[in-house]
Amino acid sequence: MMQIAVFAAIPQEYRPFQKGLGQWRRLARRPYAIWLHRFHDKHVLLVETGMGNQLAAQAGEHLIS
Structure with missing residues (x-):
């Protein structure tokens, strides 16, 4: 089964999706x-990662751990 991850900083960015x-x-x-x-x-x-590159990277690490 394929898994797709979509990352967004805040709800306003992902709610329409x-x-x-x-x-x-x-x-x-x-x-x-x-x-x-x-x-x-x-x-x-x-x-939902929160704003900034560091938070996005940490969320990605969390997801794959």
């Missing part, structure tokens, strides 16, 4: 808000 795909399930609130959407044979993970 999230609403466009339909139903999501929240997987985590802390340290990063993470949602899951199942699309055919793919899992789409949406990660």
